Amino acid sequence: MATDTAVRQWRRNPSLLSGAAILGLLIVVALVAPPLLSGSAETLTDDARLGPGAGHLLGTDAFGRDVLARALVATRLTLLMAAAATAASFVVGVAIGALVHLAPGWLRETCLRLIDSAVAFPSLVLALVIAAVLGPGTGSAIVAIAVAGVPGFARLTANLAATVADKDYVLTARLLGVPGLRILGRHVLPNISGPLLVLLSSSFTLSLLDISSLSFVGLGVQSPQYDWGRLLNEALPSIFAQPSIVLAPSIMLIVTGVGAMLLGDGVASLVDPRTRGTAPAPARTADAAGPAAPAQDGAAQAPQALQASGGAGAASGTEPDGLLTVAGLTVRAGDRTLVDDVSFTIGAGQIVGLVGESGSGKSTIAMAVAGLLPEGVRANASRLALGDLDLLGTPPERRLATEIGIVYQDPIGTFNPALRLGTQLTEVARVHLGTPRRQAAQDMVRALADIHVTEPGRRLRQHPHELSGGMLQRASIASAMTTNPRLLIADEPTTALDVTVQAEVLRQFRRINREHGTAMLFISHDIGVVGVLCDTVLVLHGGRVVDRTTGGDLRRGTVTHPYTRALLAATPAAVEAGGTLSAVRWTADADAAQPSGAPSDDLSDTAADRPPAAEGSR
Numbered sequence: 001m002a003t004d005t006a007v008r009q010w011r012r013n014p015s016l017l018s019g020a021a022i023l024g025l026l027i028v029v030a031l032v033a034p035p036l037l038s039g040s041a042e043t044l045t046d047d048a049r050l051g052p053g054a055g056h057l058l059g060t061d062a063f064g065r066d067v068l069a070r071a072l073v074a075t076r077l078t079l080l081m082a083a084a085a086t087a088a089s090f091v092v093g094v095a096i097g098a099l100v101h102l103a104p105g106w107l108r109e110t111c112l113r114l115i116d117s118a119v120a121f122p123s124l125v126l127a128l129v130i131a132a133v134l135g136p137g138t139g140s141a142i143v144a145i146a147v148a149g150v151p152g153f154a155r156l157t158a159n160l161a162a163t164v165a166d167k168d169y170v171l172t173a174r175l176l177g178v179p180g181l182r183i184l185g186r187h188v189l190p191n192i193s194g195p196l197l198v199l200l201s202s203s204f205t206l207s208l209l210d211i212s213s214l215s216f217v218g219l220g221v222q223s224p225q226y227d228w229g230r231l232l233n234e235a236l237p238s239i240f241a242q243p244s245i246v247l248a249p250s251i252m253l254i255v256t257g258v259g260a261m262l263l264g265d266g267v268a269s270l271v272d273p274r275t276r277g278t279a280p281a282p283a284r285t286a287d288a289a290g291p292a293a294p295a296q297d298g299a300a301q302a303p304q305a306l307q308a309s310g311g312a313g314a315a316s317g318t319e320p321d322g323l324l325t326v327a328g329l330t331v332r333a334g335d336r337t338l339v340d341d342v343s344f345t346i347g348a349g350q351i352v353g354l355v356g357e358s359g360s361g362k363s364t365i366a367m368a369v370a371g372l373l374p375e376g377v378r379a380n381a382s383r384l385a386l387g388d389l390d391l392l393g394t395p396p397e398r399r400l401a402t403e404i405g406i407v408y409q410d411p412i413g414t415f416n417p418a419l420r421l422g423t424q425l426t427e428v429a430r431v432h433l434g435t436p437r438r439q440a441a442q443d444m445v446r447a448l449a450d451i452h453v454t455e456p457g458r459r460l461r462q463h464p465h466e467l468s469g470g471m472l473q474r475a476s477i478a479s480a481m482t483t484n485p486r487l488l489i490a491d492e493p494t495t496a497l498d499v500t501v502q503a504e505v506l507r508q509f510r511r512i513n514r515e516h517g518t519a520m521l522f523i524s525h526d527i528g529v530v531g532v533l534c535d536t537v538l539v540l541h542g543g544r545v546v547d548r549t550t551g552g553d554l555r556r557g558t559v560t561h562p563y564t565r566a567l568l569a570a571t572p573a574a575v576e577a578g579g580t581l582s583a584v585r586w587t588a589d590a591d592a593a594q595p596s597g598a599p600s601d602d603l604s605d606t607a608a609d610r611p612p613a614a615e616g617s618r
């Protein structure tokens with residue numbers, strides 16, 4: 001079965017097939033030509049400078065040696081030198097790039113600038129300088145080309161690693177306390193392997209040409225050894241009288257280069273799990289299947305589906321003890337304040353929502369709570385704690401990993417595309433709870449079934465790209481709940497999903513909240529969704545809390561703060577209810593600014609003037 005799949009993948013990959021065929025043929029030549037053809041390639045005869053003919057297809061050189069035989073015998077040394085130089089550049093370059101990526105900010109920037117300068121220097125010129133310093137010879141040519149190739153690999157590795165570093169699955173690994181080197185090996189390098197392999201193949205071609213160039217100018221292979229560059233060097237004096245003498249090494253160089261590039265392209269698409277084409281992606285209908293009936297249609301379905309259930313905290317009508325305490329949280333990037341003096345608490349079983357326009361600081365607050373702020377961004381607070389766990393200091397990784405779960409906006413970006421779901425979903429249980437692999441898999445199958453993922457056993461063997469967005473989001477909720485965390489942070493968890501899947505995902509949040517008493521910090525642009533799910537809602541604007549209200553007030557539309565009213569007026573639900581869709585035009589210091597169609601109000605109705613909806617309102 002696996003063999004059939006492998007054969008199909010190869011058949012569907014003409015670059016891989018043709019590149020492998022060409023390089024395979026060259027390897028055969030490199031293996032068999034020296035023992036079979038060394039005689040005619042190296043024995044001096046009186047048949048000097050013969051033209052192409054029956055005895056010698058491409059003629060003979062000035063010493064009567066067969067030109068074609070020499071080119072074929074030279075294949076072994078040429079390929080070995082190019083491969084050795086490329087392998088050395090690859091290993092050293094990737095290692096340097098990875099270390100640079102892990103280095104602290106100032107050192108990384110310095111190293112990157114140095115690498116950039118090295119890349120800007122032409123590799124052949126650099127190789128010529130190194131070869132001239134080391135002296136002519138096969139070894140020095142390999143070293144020179146290898147050194148010249150290092151900066152390219154180092155830069156690509158460091159740059160690509162930086163693009164993967166802010167992916168959700170890397171953030172999650174950081175939250176779980178996975179060491180930097182392990183994150184690099186497990187999450188970063190596998191996901192940048194495609195471009196690195198393409199560079200490997202083009203670097204092999206470049207090494208081949210550079211090594212041949214060094215030999216051609218007399219700094220590489222020395223007589224009596226010969227590679228294709230050395231053959232071109234020897235043919236130079238007679239190139240006009242006997243042009244056929246340069247044909248064989250030139251053609252061999254071109255064919256090898258083309259073969260390497262084709263193979264590189266083919267391997268790059270083969271290692272990318274998204275283009276492997278394994279099992280077909282599940283049908284969309286499977287996503288909505290499951291014991292809970294999906295909402296019928298329309299944006300209003302999600303809120304309606306949840307309204308009936310009511311909020312745990314809201315139903316109690318009491319303010320639960322603060323499990324998460326955020327007091328005076330301020331987050332800065334350099335001299336820019338991203339979040340300004342934000343305070344709130346979340347009790348066990350309570351859901352607190354953060355709403356606000358894009359850029360108002362919602363995700364920054366969540367990341368500050370989880371200790372996942374990006375480099376250069378610093379959080380300060382008079383208190384930031386989850387129960388007895390001080391989140392401002394350096395909390396024990398194990399506790400962070402098990403007491404906070406995160407569900408991100410983009411279910412596809414949440415998972416490492418290079419790893420099967422089973423490996424990723426059971427990692428926390430295996431690594432942090434010490435659960436045996438088989439038991440962790442069985443537990444996860446149950447957890448996925450609980451959250452209405454169909455065929456959970458099969459899902460664990462699939463890669464993320466083989467599941468729909470809704471199914472992946474449910475898998476990420478199941479994953480976040482593995483340790484039964486005290487706090488679940490959901491950062492726009494439904495934004496990337498269509499409305500029917502949204503409703504189901506929201507139902508799952510509600511169920512988890514009620515069954516496990518999990519405290520939740522729920523972030524959304526969608527004020528309607530926040531209204532039906534959350535007990536307490538903080539409205540953010542420009543990094544500050546401008547209003548505190550309740551889900552009930554949002555649902556009933558009985559909010560009084562002008563900005564919150566402006567947000568409500570800007571939701572499609574307001575239009576469905578007969579209102580006018582308005583753009584939000586409120587600013588903290590422009591009391592006249594109102595959404596069009598919204599009743600006039602002034603800014604005296606600040607959070608301080610309102611009864612606190614959550615403990616610690618500022």
Ligand SMILES: Nc1ncnc2c1ncn2[C@@H]1O[C@H](COP(=O)(O)OP(=O)(O)OP(=O)(O)O)[C@@H](O)[C@H]1O
Nearest residue numbers: 333338356357358359360361362363364365374377
């Ligand atoms: N690493 C960073 N360095 C500097 N500024 C940042 C950084 N990350 C975010 N910001 C800024 O912080 C502010 C708040 O961003 P944040 O992502 O928290 O907003 P948000 O309300 O979650 O927006 P969205 O809903 O679009 O995700 C924005 O102005 C953003 O440009």
